[in-house]
Amino acid sequence: MYGGGYIHDDQKKKPEMQAEDPVLLAEFEARIARGEKIEPRDWMPADYRRQLIRMIEQHAHSEIIGALPEGTWITRAPGFRRKLALMAKVQDEVGHAQLLYSAAETLGKSREDMINDLINGKSKYSNVFNYPAKTWADVAVIGFLIDAAAIVNQVANSKGSYGPYCRALERICYEESFHLKQGHSVFVYLATGTPTQRAMVQDALNRWWQPIMHFFGPSDKMSQHTETLMRWKVKMASNDDMRQQFLSMYVPKIWEIGLTLPDPNLKKNPETNQWEFTEPDWNEFYEVIKGNGPCNAERLAVRRASEERGAWVRAALKRADQHYVTPLA
Amino acid sequence: MNIQSLDPRITRLGIDAEEKNPDQTLQREEHWETYQVFHQKKRGEKHSSVGVVHAPNAEMALLFAKEQYARRGETVNLWIVNTRDVLAMNYDDYDVFSTTPEKMYRDPAGYKVNDKIAAYKKAQLDV
Incomplete structure (x- = not known):
């Protein structure tokens, strides 16, 4: 339940959209327009495949790295x-990462x-997990x-076009509802507890608050590229x-228990029905993506060490006659 | 200098913060094979395909399937099948099924005789 709306895509390294077979492309787009799902061995445009791999992979990494800030307080949970x-x-x-x-x-x-x-820093994960969980209240x-x-984000994406991602998200969203409830419970207990x-x-x-405002990514202009991804039901809603x-x-839900948010400009405009807020610091956002956040180095070092230290176990269990086959769905 | 983390478990791992091993890469198949998992919720219900696990052998696949697909709610049984043992059709071949919905002679709805019975009854009354 960690996938942010923001999917990092380095504009400088992005290949040009590839020309596709117009007949196959038309069939593919018609299938999506009819509300049908795309399945693994179907024909698909190269850019559809590339964007989905990037999106699902970043989502998976976010799940696995997200376990680190939260795990910080397991040994000292109150009760x-x-x-x-x-x-x-x-x-x-x-489990969601898997x-x-x-x-x-x-x-x-x-x-x-x-x-x-x-672990080599080539693919990204949600920026929020590069911030430290300093107290038990951070867990809340x-x-x-x-x-x-x-x-x-995930409820929106579960209505996307790629079958295996939708099926994984349905299961994930179901489990996430427990996470949200238990988080809210800890949050309310603290907010209604002692002054400390x-x-x-x-x-x-x-x-x-700032990492949360960063979570969905910067405002996305409706570029031709975004329009294509939305038509292909890869991206289901704009960041905004x-x-x-x-x-x-x-x-x-934060205001109702008398807590405040550190943005004096945060309010819902009754005329436009839109929330107004101070733009978060987007320079910091890009710095953290580049690897300069408070915990980037530790997160990756821990991930790298656990792969390294588990290597002998994986090797010991490997059979000579094993043969990898791409999973079916 | 080892990493001093807010998480005491990570501090205890003694990970060198400076150490970087750029050559460390996982090899293909280091995460073993893939298995398809089938889950049965209650006795009497069918097993349903729920997803995939990576495992070095069938016994461990079953163990991982229990952790991955039976953490909550009801379960009475799990099956795992090595993905390489599944022979799947290609979606491109779906046209072999395209005439199946037309086979009304295989369907109870394909047999309607009420009109005939009603006409017969009406004819009997008219006699």
Whole structure:
């Protein structure tokens, strides 16, 4: 439930859209227009395949890296029930990564290649996980608001055109609803607790607000490219629309328990029915993508170390006659 | 200098923050083979395809399938099948099925005699 709306696509390295067979392209687009799904071995435009691999892979990496900031507090969760819930949630996230890696694999990129690209810094993951979880209240804010933001994106994407991704997302969204509920529960308990607990959750909210505003990515102009991705049902909603939907659903839930958000300009304009806010610092956003966020180095070092230290186990279990086959769906 | 993390478990791993091994890459098939997973919710219901696991052998595939597809809710049974043992049709060949919906002689709805019975009854009354 971690996939952000923002999918990083380096404009400088992007190949030109490839010319496709017009007959096959017309059939493909007609199928999507009829609301039918595309399945793994169907013909598809090269750019459709490339964008989907990028999107699903970044989503998978986000799930697996997201387990790190949240896992920070497992050993010190306040009470057994909270600890059980947090362990269950973190396990779910790792499970989601595996579902998503399998969906991306059906498009032809192996899981090994995806993990290589993650640990070598070539592929990206959601920026929010490059920020530290400093207190237990951060777990509340991540579980409640980051999961909520991800659900907005994932519910939209589950109505997309690629069958295996939609099926993975349906399962993921179902499990995410538990994450959101348990996050909200921790959030409300802290907000309605002692003055110290309340101050702790307010502090976490203040620190996380900017990364949350970054979550859906910068405003996306309707380029020809975006238009094509929307026609192909790869991208289901604009970054701005998803951010507006998130604000409408969750800002009232923060305000109703008397907490504040660190943006004096945040308000819903009753005439336009749109949320107005101070633009977050987009320079910081791009810096974190480049690897200069507070936790990028640690996140990747931990991921790299766990692959490295697990290598002998994987090798020991490997059979001489094993033979990889791309999963069916 | 080892990583000093907010997470005590990570600090205990003793990961060198400076160490970078650019040559470290996973080899093809290091994550083994793929298996398709089938899940049965209740006795009497059918097993349904739910997804995929990577595993080094069938026994471990079953173990991973339990972790991945039976973490919550009801489950009574799981099957796993090595993907290479599944022979699947190509979607391009779907046209072999294109006339199937037309085969009304295989369908109960293809047999309508009420008109005949009603006409017969009416004719009997008229006699």
